[in-house]
Amino acid sequence: MEVIDIFLRKLRARHDISEAEEATMRSVVTPERTLRVDEVAIRAGDELTESTILLEGFMCRFKELKNGERQITELHAAGDFVDLHSFSLKHLDHSIMALTPCRISTMPHAAITAITEQHPHLARVFWFQTNLDAAIHREWELSLGRRSALARIAALFCELHVRLGIVGLTQGGEYTLPLTQTDLAECLGLTQIHVNRTLKELRERQLVHFRSGRVRILDLDGLVGVAEFDPAYLYLAHH
Amino acid sequence: MEVIDIFLRKLRARHDISEAEEATMRSVVTPERTLRVDEVAIRAGDELTESTILLEGFMCRFKELKNGERQITELHAAGDFVDLHSFSLKHLDHSIMALTPCRISTMPHAAITAITEQHPHLARVFWFQTNLDAAIHREWELSLGRRSALARIAALFCELHVRLGIVGLTQGGEYTLPLTQTDLAECLGLTQIHVNRTLKELRERQLVHFRSGRVRILDLDGLVGVAEFDPAYLYLAHH
DNA sequence: CGATAGCTTGAGTAGATTCAAACAGAGTGG
DNA sequence: CCACTCTGTTTGAATCTACTCAAGCTATCG
Numbered sequence: 001m002e003v004i005d006i007f008l009r010k011l012r013a014r015h016d017i018s019e020a021e022e023a024t025m026r027s028v029v030t031p032e033r034t035l036r037v038d039e040v041a042i043r044a045g046d047e048l049t050e051s052t053i054l055l056e057g058f059m060c061r062f063k064e065l066k067n068g069e070r071q072i073t074e075l076h077a078a079g080d081f082v083d084l085h086s087f088s089l090k091h092l093d094h095s096i097m098a099l100t101p102c103r104i105s106t107m108p109h110a111a112i113t114a115i116t117e118q119h120p121h122l123a124r125v126f127w128f129q130t131n132l133d134a135a136i137h138r139e140w141e142l143s144l145g146r147r148s149a150l151a152r153i154a155a156l157f158c159e160l161h162v163r164l165g166i167v168g169l170t171q172g173g174e175y176t177l178p179l180t181q182t183d184l185a186e187c188l189g190l191t192q193i194h195v196n197r198t199l200k201e202l203r204e205r206q207l208v209h210f211r212s213g214r215v216r217i218l219d220l221d222g223l224v225g226v227a228e229f230d231p232a233y234l235y236l237a238h239h
Numbered sequence: 240m241e242v243i244d245i246f247l248r249k250l251r252a253r254h255d256i257s258e259a260e261e262a263t264m265r266s267v268v269t270p271e272r273t274l275r276v277d278e279v280a281i282r283a284g285d286e287l288t289e290s291t292i293l294l295e296g297f298m299c300r301f302k303e304l305k306n307g308e309r310q311i312t313e314l315h316a317a318g319d320f321v322d323l324h325s326f327s328l329k330h331l332d333h334s335i336m337a338l339t340p341c342r343i344s345t346m347p348h349a350a351i352t353a354i355t356e357q358h359p360h361l362a363r364v365f366w367f368q369t370n371l372d373a374a375i376h377r378e379w380e381l382s383l384g385r386r387s388a389l390a391r392i393a394a395l396f397c398e399l400h401v402r403l404g405i406v407g408l409t410q411g412g413e414y415t416l417p418l419t420q421t422d423l424a425e426c427l428g429l430t431q432i433h434v435n436r437t438l439k440e441l442r443e444r445q446l447v448h449f450r451s452g453r454v455r456i457l458d459l460d461g462l463v464g465v466a467e468f469d470p471a472y473l474y475l476a477h478h
Numbered sequence: 479c480g481a482t483a484g485c486t487t488g489a490g491t492a493g494a495t496t497c498a499a500a501c502a503g504a505g506t507g508g
Numbered sequence: 509c510c511a512c513t514c515t516g517t518t519t520g521a522a523t524c525t526a527c528t529c530a531a532g533c534t535a536t537c538g
Contacts (some may be wrong), residue, residue: 044399045471052384063381065467071384073377073496093374093472124355126328127366130373135332138312142302144355144383145310145428149526180484189384193524228304232284233332340497354499386496419516437519 004029006051006107007053008169009081012124014235016155024119028111029053035098041082042096048086050106054078058179062186063094064076072187075099075160079167083191087112100178124177132229136232144189147227152188154227155213157208162231173220178213188216243268243344245406246292249318252405253474254364255370260401267350268292275336275431280321281335287325289345293317297418301334301425312337313375314399318406323333324369326351339417367474374472383428385465388437391427393466396447396454401470412459418451 004026009132011017032055035041041052041059075092076082087090116123139159143152160234164175181199185192202208208225209216217223243265250256271294274280280291280298298315312333325331326348337461355362376397382391403414420438430464441447445460448455456462 007441043361061377063377065381065385069385071381073380085370085373088363088370089374089474093474094377116362120356123362124327127369129364131324131328131369134324134369134373135328135374137373137380138300138302138333141312141376141383144303144305144380146308182484190529192484193486193528197526200486235328235332419518430495431517432496432519436494439518 003052003057006079007081007105008054009167011125011129013129013169017122017125021119021122024115024122025107028107028115030079030108030110030168032103032105032108035059035102035103035104035170037098040095040097041102042086045091047091048083048109050094051084051087051112051154052082053105053107054082055103055105057098057100058177059096060183060187061096064154068226071189072183073140074133075156075187077142077160077164077167078169081107081126081129084112084126085133087126092230098105099183108129132235135235139233139238140187149188149190149194150201151157151227153184153195153198153202154207154223155229156184156187157210158224158229158231159234160215161217162234162236163221165234173217175215176209177215241295243292245294246315246320246344248406250364250368253367253422256361256364259392260358260361263354263361264346267346269345269347271342274341274343275339276340279334279336280343281325281331283332284330286330287322287348289347290323290325290351291321291335291440292344293321294342294344296337296339296418298335298341298424299422301336305317309425310428311422311469312379313372314395316399316403317408320346320365320368320453321352323365324372326365328434338422348376349460371474374474378472379426388427388429389431389440390466391439392423392434393427393446394450394468395423396465397463397468397470398410398454398473399454400456400459401473401475404432405475410450412456414454415452416449418453469478 005122008022010023011101030050035057043047054076057076060072060073061076061081061082062070062072064070082096083092092231112126116126136159139155147155160177161173161175164170181195187193190198199210200207202210204217205222206215206218207226208218223229245259247256249262255279256421269289274296274463281287294318296424298319298321299311300313300315301309303309311319322331352367355365377393382394388395399416400409400412400414403409408414420434421431424434427434428438438449441449444461445457445459446465461470
């Protein structure tokens with residue numbers, strides 16, 4: 001499979017991308033490279049001149065407090081433009097790291113400038129993608145601020161089920177998610193221990209099974225109900 | 240004072256805006272109108288054809304759970320483009336309401352399309368503004384997920400001190416913030432009662448006073464310390 | 479086979495919530 | 509002008525969700 005196919009698949013889940021636009025993007029991406037587990041790809045504050053496209057694996061954006069506590073603010077899956085926002089921000093207020101081994105490619109900011117000036121539609125598509133990240137942030141704020149631990153985990157599993165489904169990374173109600181319970185805890189604003197207990201409850205309620213890096217949804221309706229999950233914030237309803 | 244001066248002041252805090260760009264924006268904004276307290280200006284899901292600029296007062300974006308619990312995901316102050324993201328999203332996943340009486344103006348999406356195609360620099364400025372909202376969302380995720388109640392309130396007061404300072408709405412360490420404790424609770428993922436107790440503690444520690452809609456910072460360094468507030472996420476340093 | 483990372487469980491605790499009640503201030507109508 | 513109401517604030521007591529500390533378990537890997 002060609003390098004950035006999965007990236008195009010993600011864009012096409014929400015937009016019509018022409019052959020010409022596709023060709024333009026293909027022509028400006030750099031050769032892929034790999035990241036090790038826990039490798040910090042982008043450090044808060046660094047001056048950036050290119051944006052990263054995730055082709056395989058899971059990455060995350062995170063912020064930290066002085067005591068070492070970490071909050072993951074968004075999970076990234078294959079196909080995501082993980083730091084497109086650095087194009088206009090120039091440096092980031094947070095860091096981005098690999099949670100699993102990853103393959104990535106990049107798009108130089110100079111190329112993005114050219115694209116946005118020559119392809120107004122693509123400019124709006126890119127802008128949309130960063131707005132989508134913001135929408136995910138807002139949904140996570142709702143989880144962190146108001147959802148119970150049980151609903152929080154349920155909502156995260158629902159979100160990933162949809163997002164991974166778009167790019168063909170689900171098998172029915174199952175998908176690979178090679179994160180530790182500690183990683184999940186850092187997404188959810190909980191402790192690893194409480195995540196463990198809550199996963200047990202989700203399992204006992206026959207809603208979802210999380211084991212050795214794989215999510216098996218046993219009762220999607222039930223899970224959606226517990227989470228009060230409404231996928232509207234993922235903006236998939238086509239235009 | 241001219242209608243959208245405060246909006247331009249906010250943009251100019253982070254970007255150079257030319258006379259021509261200013262003139263273009265002035266020519267496309269609609270006459271101002273007012274909102275009552277608690278008036279929902281934009282309802283989740285509505286098809287939108289214009290974006291709203293807040294000229295005076297406080298508004299918020301929020302999401303709700305079925306039991307009526309509400310999470311405010313961002314506060315908006317005078318000068319903010321409260322739903323610029325609706326330009327590319329077309330409808331929103333959340334609602335936006337007035338927390339105080341407000342004066343607003345709007346910019347039609349058709350005008351924004353024209354601006355972005357004819358003024359590439361302004362296009363990037365607008366994109367930047369939505370990325371700034373996302374940065375604020377991320378910082379709030381950190382608060383909601385990892386900060387204690389005390390640090391959370393402190394961080395919010397620090398953020399507003401900076402954001403209101405940009406547009407000239409602070410008087411030294413003081414500013415007007417006509418929100419109820421319930422409003423604050425909905426920003427912070429806490430109950431009103433716990434907000435009340437925590438405000439008391441901030442007062443007793445001589446860090447900040449919040450009373451009848453006014454914030455008086457007594458010890459800015461102390462407040463910043465408690466919050467671990469780093470204004471980097473507000474992107475004021477460079478252009 | 480020991481070392482390490484990750485998962486599981488138990489016991490005790492703390493931070494925040496719920497429920498309840500009272501108080502303060504602003505606005506309204508008799 | 510006072511009684512009344514409404515909204516918002518304050519405080520107390522009891523409770524609960526999630527956290528901390530501690531220990532043991534499991535699987536993997538050199």
